[in-house]
Amino acid sequence: MQKDIKELRIEMKSFYKDIRSPIFCKVLDVDVYFNADGIFHLRYDGARKKRPIKEEYSKLSLLPLVIPVIKSTKEVARDTRIIGSKEIKYWALTMPVGKSNIMIKVILRKIDGGRVHFFSVMRLRNRKQKTPTLS
Numbered sequence: 001m002q003k004d005i006k007e008l009r010i011e012m013k014s015f016y017k018d019i020r021s022p023i024f025c026k027v028l029d030v031d032v033y034f035n036a037d038g039i040f041h042l043r044y045d046g047a048r049k050k051r052p053i054k055e056e057y058s059k060l061s062l063l064p065l066v067i068p069v070i071k072s073t074k075e076v077a078r079d080t081r082i083i084g085s086k087e088i089k090y091w092a093l094t095m096p097v098g099k100s101n102i103m104i105k106v107i108l109r110k111i112d113g114g115r116v117h118f119f120s121v122m123r124l125r126n127r128k129q130k131t132p133t134l135s
Contacts, residue, residue, distance in 0.1 A: 027076050030116045037117060042056065042060055065102075068095070068097050103123070104124060105122050105124055107120040107122075
């Protein structure tokens with residue numbers, strides 16, 4: 001039976017809080033931190049508006065699969081954007097994971113000289129996609 005969104009939020013908030021941060025990302029050769037930005041972004045979009053329940057549920061449900069991707073992926077795409085006076089670097093890590101071998105994308109972010117941190121996760125619908133992208 002599927003959990004309701006309130007139960008899932010509570011469970012995943014606890015899961016997120018218990019992550020022993022940082023997690024080493026071999027492909028980038030960096031430590032990845034789990035801060036408040038990551039869990040917030042799973043519930044709210046870039047404009048700080050609540051995500052649709054279905055999208056939020058999907059992102060929260062994928063959270064336990066994030067650590068294996070960070071530790072083991074071999075596929076990465078990079079992007080750098082300048083927003084105002086800040087340089088923001090993004091990395092998209094993709095890998096099939098879980099019992100169903102679903103393809104997920106994990107987004108990591110670094111703002112200016114800060115730490116690399118978990119930013120988002122999503123399921124990729126097209127399993128044939130070979131090269132990860134940030135969009």
